Amino acid sequence: MTQSDEAELTSQKAGRGVIRGDPSPGRQLLLLTVAVLIVGIVAILAIILAAVSLGRPSAPVTTNVQVPSGGSNTGSSSVDDPNKIWVFAIGHDGTNLEYIDDLSGTVRGFHVDIIEAVCSAGNKNCRLMWDVYENCYSQQPNKRPRPGVGLVSRWYDACTGWFATYERTASVAFTKPFRKPLKAVFFVKRGNPLNFDSTNLTGKKIAFLDGHASNIFCVQRAGITGVNQIAQIVHYQTREEVVESVNNEQVDAVFANDQIFNLDTDLDVASGTPISTCMQDGAGMMVRKDSRLPDWWNPAFDQLKQTSQYRDICTSILENHDQSAHEVDCVY
Numbered sequence: 001m002t003q004s005d006e007a008e009l010t011s012q013k014a015g016r017g018v019i020r021g022d023p024s025p026g027r028q029l030l031l032l033t034v035a036v037l038i039v040g041i042v043a044i045l046a047i048i049l050a051a052v053s054l055g056r057p058s059a060p061v062t063t064n065v066q067v068p069s070g071g072s073n074t075g076s077s078s079v080d081d082p083n084k085i086w087v088f089a090i091g092h093d094g095t096n097l098e099y100i101d102d103l104s105g106t107v108r109g110f111h112v113d114i115i116e117a118v119c120s121a122g123n124k125n126c127r128l129m130w131d132v133y134e135n136c137y138s139q140q141p142n143k144r145p146r147p148g149v150g151l152v153s154r155w156y157d158a159c160t161g162w163f164a165t166y167e168r169t170a171s172v173a174f175t176k177p178f179r180k181p182l183k184a185v186f187f188v189k190r191g192n193p194l195n196f197d198s199t200n201l202t203g204k205k206i207a208f209l210d211g212h213a214s215n216i217f218c219v220q221r222a223g224i225t226g227v228n229q230i231a232q233i234v235h236y237q238t239r240e241e242v243v244e245s246v247n248n249e250q251v252d253a254v255f256a257n258d259q260i261f262n263l264d265t266d267l268d269v270a271s272g273t274p275i276s277t278c279m280q281d282g283a284g285m286m287v288r289k290d291s292r293l294p295d296w297w298n299p300a301f302d303q304l305k306q307t308s309q310y311r312d313i314c315t316s317i318l319e320n321h322d323q324s325a326h327e328v329d330c331v332y
Contacts, residue, residue, distance in 0.1 A: 079292045086124055086293065087156040088115055088285070089131045094239065095262055096321040096328070097161060109321050110328050111161045113313045114178055122300030129156050134237060136286065137168065137211040141233045145211060147171050151286070157293050162286035163213045163279045166221075175294045176301055177282025180329040182257040183274035184214035187267040189246050196252045198272035202226030207245055207254040210235045214256045218278035243267060259326045282331055305332060 078084050090107050092100045098109040107130055119126035135150030136159035145167050151159055163181060164174045186198045186206075196204070201224055208215055220227050234251055236242045243266045245251050253270060256263060257278070287293050304310045314330035 079295050082125075084125065086119070086126045086158075087129050088126060088158050088160050089136055089150060089156040090115075090128050090160045091131065091133045091136075093260065095259065095324040095326060096317050099321070099323045109323070110313065110317050113320070115160065117304050117309055117313060118297060118300050121304045122296045124296060124300075131155070132237070134211055137162065137172075139208075139211050139215060139235065141208075141235050142216075145215065147288075148211070151288060154288075157291065158285040158287045160285060161283050163283045164281035165213045165218075165278065166280050167215070167217055168213075168286070169280060171289070173287050173289050173291060173294070174281065175284040175287070175297045177284040177331050178301065179283040180331055181276070181279035181282050182213075182259060183276050184218060184255060184257045184278045185274050186253040186255055186270040186272065187242075187246065187263045188253045188270045189249065190266075190268050192268060192270065194249060194252055196270055198224070198253070198270045200225045202229040203231045204253070205232040205234065205251040206230055207234045207236055207242060207251040209242065209254075209256055209260065210237045212256065212260065213278045214260075214275075215278070218275065219255060221277040222275045239263070259324075262324050262326075 090098055090111060092098050092107055096110055098107055098111045101108045107128060112128065115126060115128065131150055135148040137145060138148050139145035150156060151172070164177070186196065188194070188196045216233055234245065236245060242254050242263065246254055246267055258274060285293065285297060314328055317328050
C-alpha cells in the first residue's frame with residue numbers, strides 16, 4: 001500500500017459519524033414547530049392557574065405599621081428621657097393662683113410655685129406656656145363640653161389647675177389633686193335689683209364661664225327648681241364680659257365657683273346654699289388619656305407633700321401673691 005493510500009484510509013476513518021455542513025430545511029422547520037408548541041402549552045397552563053387563583057378567597061395579609069410619635073411621646077422612654085421638656089399650659093385669672101406680673105411680664109402665682117416645686121422634686125425639665133383657657137377645655141351653650149385644641153393637638157403636655165368633673169373625666173385624665181374641690185354660687189348685680197332667687201330659675205337668663213366646672217350640668221345635678229325652664233343660657237370667656245353682662249342686666253345672674261375671677265369684688269353673691277355637685281375631685285394637672293405625665297408627676301408630688309416647702313407654698317400664698325383675698329385649700 002502506498003503512502004497516499006494510507007492517508008486516504010485514515011481520513012475516511014476520522015470522518016465517520018460526523019455530520020458536516022448545515023442541517024436540511026426540513027429539520028429546521030420541525031424544530032421551530034416543536035418550540036412553538038411548547039411555548040403555547042406553557043401559556044395555556046399559566047392562564048388556567050391564574051383563573052384558579054382568582055377564584056379562591058384571598059388569604060389574610062398582616063401588615064405591621066409603625067406609628068410615629070406625636071409632639072409629646074407617650075412611651076415609657078419619654079418619661080425617663082432627661083432631655084424631654086414637659087410643657088404646662090397656664091392662663092391668668094387675676095387671682096393668687098395665676099396672674100401676669102406687671103414688672104416682669106411673666107405669669108406668677110400658686111400654680112407656678114407648684115409646677116416649679118414638683119418638677120424639681122421629679123428632676124424634670126419643665127416649661128410654662130401661656131394660653132387662653134378655651135384651648136385647654138371648651139363648652140358652648142347647650143352642648144357637651146370637650147377638650148380644647150391645644151391639649152388634643154399636643155401643644156403642651158398638661159393644663160394647669162383644672163378640677164376633675166363628671167363631664168371632663170369622660171375625655172381627659174388628671175393627676176393627683178393639689179387643691180380641694182370648690183363650691184359654686186350665683187353672682188348678681190350689687191343690691192340684687194332684679195330680685196333673683198337662686199332656688200327658682202324658671203324664666204331666668206343665666207351666664208356661665210366657658211369651659212368651667214360650674215356649668216349647666218352641675219346646676220341640673222343640684223336639682224334646682226326651674227332648671228329645665230331657664231329662658232336663656234349665655235357663655236362668656238372673660239371676667240370683664242361677665243361683670244358687664246350682669247351689671248347691664250343682660251343676664252339675671254352668673255353661675256361660677258366662689259373664687260373665680262374675684263367676682264365678689266364687683267358683684268354680690270346671691271342668697272342660698274352653695275352648690276357642691278360641680279366637681280368630682282380637686283384641682284390638678286389635666287392631661288390627655290394617653291399621657292405618661294402622671295407616671296412621674298404623682299410620685300414627685302407625693303414626695304413634695306412631705307416637705308415644709310409644700311406647706312409654705314400653701315400657707316404663704318397671701319404673702320407671696322397679694323392679688324386676691326382668697327387663700328388656697330391645699331390637699332395634704
